[in-house]
Amino acid sequence: MLNMAEGLSRLGALAAHPVVRTLATAFADAGFELAVVGGPVRDALLGRPTHDLDFTTNARPDDILRIVTPISTAQWDIGRAFGTIGARVQGEQVEITTYRADSYDGTTRKPVVEFGDTIDGDLLRRDFTVNAMALRVPDVKLVDPTSGVEDLVAGILRTPIDPAVSFGDDPLRMLRAARFSAQLAFAIERDTRRAMEELRDTLRIVSPERIQGELIRLLQTDDPVRGIRVLVDTGLIDLFLPEVPALRLEVDEHHHHKDVYEHSLTVLRQAIALETSRNPGAEPDVALRIAALLHDIGKPRTRRLESGGGVTFHHHDAVGSRMARKRLQALRFDGDTTDAVAKLIELHLRFFGYAEGAWTDSAVRRYVRDAGDQLERLHILTRADVTTRNKRKAARLAGAYDDIERRIVELREQEELDSIRPELDGNQIQQILGIAPGREVGEAYRFLLDLRLDEGVIGPDAAEQRLREWWALRSAG
CATH class of the missing domain: 1.10.110.30 (Hydrophobic Seed Protein)
Incomplete structure (x- = not known):
C-alpha cells in the first residue's frame, strides 16, 4: 500500500540525487524546464529501487546536447530523431527527451514524432497513468495530470487517454x-x-x-x-507466440492427461525459483525462462489418443525444439539464445531415464557431453519440470537428480568431464594408422571418443592398442 507521506519523502530524495541536481541546475541556468519522468517517479513513490533516470524538457535536442556536453563524460544522439539525447553524468547513464506527442499512422512500423511545448501534453501521450507522472526539478513539484497517484494506490493500470x-x-x-x-x-x-x-x-x-x-x-x-x-x-x-495458447489441449472423458498449459506456467515459476536460489544476485536468465515456457510446445502436434484411454506425446521434445527455433528466429532472437533454448527443449526429457535406473558412468558422461555449456540450465529445467502432486514420486525424482549431480561432480574431479576428448588426437591417429587426413580419420576419432565416454581414461598406450584392433577389424570387414 502506497503511503503518501513516505512517497513524498522519497520524491524529495530523488530530487536530491547528485545527478538530478546537476542536470536541474544546468537546465535552469540555460532557461529551460526539466523534470524526472515516468518509471523513476513511479518507483520512488512505491519505494522500489530506481535503476535508470529519464528526464523530459522543453529544450530541443540541439539545446539538450549543448547543455549536457560540459557536465557529462559521454553523449550520444542516436535517438535525436525522436527527441532523445543520452549522456553519462557522474558515472550514470541518463536520457533526456524533448516534450513530444508521437503516434503511428496505422500502416508503418515507426512512430511519427511531433515535439510539444508543455509537460502536461507530454505526459498525456504516455502509456499508463502510473507512468505519466513527473517530478519538476529543481523546485520539487509533482506533476500528475491523469491521477497516476490514485491508480498507484488502487493498483490499477489505465491509459491516460481513451485506450x-x-x-x-x-x-x-x-x-x-x-x-x-x-x-x-x-x-x-x-x-x-x-x-x-x-x-x-x-x-x-x-x-x-x-x-x-x-x-x-x-x-x-x-x-x-x-x-x-x-x-x-x-x-x-x-x-x-501462438504455441503457448495451443498448449491448452482439450481433455475428453475417455482420455486424461495433465493440463499442459498450466503445467508449463508452473514449470516457468519453479525454474525461476531454482534459478534465483542457485545463482543469487545474477541477472534473470531469459534463455532458461523461454525454454521453461516452451519446453512442451511439441505436445499438441505429437498428441496421440490411445484406445485404452491413454495419451502419448512421442518425440515432442525433438518436435518442440524445432518449433522453438523457428519461432525465436521469427522474433529475431540472437543465435546464442535460439541455440540454447532449442538444445534445452531437445534434452529436457533425457534425465527421466536416469530416474528409472541408475546410469553407467558412460551414460553420465554422454549426458554432460550432449548438454555442453547448457548443463546448469538443464539441471534447473529438468528439476522444474517435476510438477506432480504425488509427494513420493516428487521425492524420488528429486533424489535421482541429486544423485546425478553428485556423480557429475565426482567424475569432474576424476577427469576433465567438461572437455572430453579422445586420448589420441587426429595427428596421432594418422601416424599410428598410416593414413592421410580424410573421412577415415573422423571415423577413428569417433571410435576413440566413444571409447573415452564408455570406459573413461585408459591411457594413451591402451588407446593406441584398441585403435589398432578396431582398425584391423574394420579393414578385415
Missing part, C-alpha cells in the same frame, strides 16, 4: 500492459483490457524486434506468469 486512441498510437503498449501487470502486480482496468482484446490485430504493424524486446522485459520480471496469462486471455500472444 483505443492510446493503443492506436502505439500498439506495443498492449504488451507493456501485460509486463507492468506482472512487474507491479497491478490489475488492468476494464476498459483498457477490453481495448487490448479489440485492438490486438493492430500489433501486426509492430516490428518483431520491438515485440521481442517487450517479451524479454516481461520474462525478466520476478513473476512473468501473471503477464503471460494477460497475453493469452486477451489473444495478444496469438500474434507472436
Whole structure:
C-alpha cells in the first residue's frame, strides 16, 4: 500500500540525487524546464529501487546536447530523431527527451514524432497513468495530470487517454500492459483490457524486434506468469507466440492427461525459483525462462489418443525444439539464445531415464557431453519440470537428480568431464594408422571418443592398442 507521506519523502530524495541536481541546475541556468519522468517517479513513490533516470524538457535536442556536453563524460544522439539525447553524468547513464506527442499512422512500423511545448501534453501521450507522472526539478513539484497517484494506490493500470486512441498510437503498449501487470502486480482496468482484446490485430504493424524486446522485459520480471496469462486471455500472444495458447489441449472423458498449459506456467515459476536460489544476485536468465515456457510446445502436434484411454506425446521434445527455433528466429532472437533454448527443449526429457535406473558412468558422461555449456540450465529445467502432486514420486525424482549431480561432480574431479576428448588426437591417429587426413580419420576419432565416454581414461598406450584392433577389424570387414 502506497503511503503518501513516505512517497513524498522519497520524491524529495530523488530530487536530491547528485545527478538530478546537476542536470536541474544546468537546465535552469540555460532557461529551460526539466523534470524526472515516468518509471523513476513511479518507483520512488512505491519505494522500489530506481535503476535508470529519464528526464523530459522543453529544450530541443540541439539545446539538450549543448547543455549536457560540459557536465557529462559521454553523449550520444542516436535517438535525436525522436527527441532523445543520452549522456553519462557522474558515472550514470541518463536520457533526456524533448516534450513530444508521437503516434503511428496505422500502416508503418515507426512512430511519427511531433515535439510539444508543455509537460502536461507530454505526459498525456504516455502509456499508463502510473507512468505519466513527473517530478519538476529543481523546485520539487509533482506533476500528475491523469491521477497516476490514485491508480498507484488502487493498483490499477489505465491509459491516460481513451485506450483505443492510446493503443492506436502505439500498439506495443498492449504488451507493456501485460509486463507492468506482472512487474507491479497491478490489475488492468476494464476498459483498457477490453481495448487490448479489440485492438490486438493492430500489433501486426509492430516490428518483431520491438515485440521481442517487450517479451524479454516481461520474462525478466520476478513473476512473468501473471503477464503471460494477460497475453493469452486477451489473444495478444496469438500474434507472436501462438504455441503457448495451443498448449491448452482439450481433455475428453475417455482420455486424461495433465493440463499442459498450466503445467508449463508452473514449470516457468519453479525454474525461476531454482534459478534465483542457485545463482543469487545474477541477472534473470531469459534463455532458461523461454525454454521453461516452451519446453512442451511439441505436445499438441505429437498428441496421440490411445484406445485404452491413454495419451502419448512421442518425440515432442525433438518436435518442440524445432518449433522453438523457428519461432525465436521469427522474433529475431540472437543465435546464442535460439541455440540454447532449442538444445534445452531437445534434452529436457533425457534425465527421466536416469530416474528409472541408475546410469553407467558412460551414460553420465554422454549426458554432460550432449548438454555442453547448457548443463546448469538443464539441471534447473529438468528439476522444474517435476510438477506432480504425488509427494513420493516428487521425492524420488528429486533424489535421482541429486544423485546425478553428485556423480557429475565426482567424475569432474576424476577427469576433465567438461572437455572430453579422445586420448589420441587426429595427428596421432594418422601416424599410428598410416593414413592421410580424410573421412577415415573422423571415423577413428569417433571410435576413440566413444571409447573415452564408455570406459573413461585408459591411457594413451591402451588407446593406441584398441585403435589398432578396431582398425584391423574394420579393414578385415
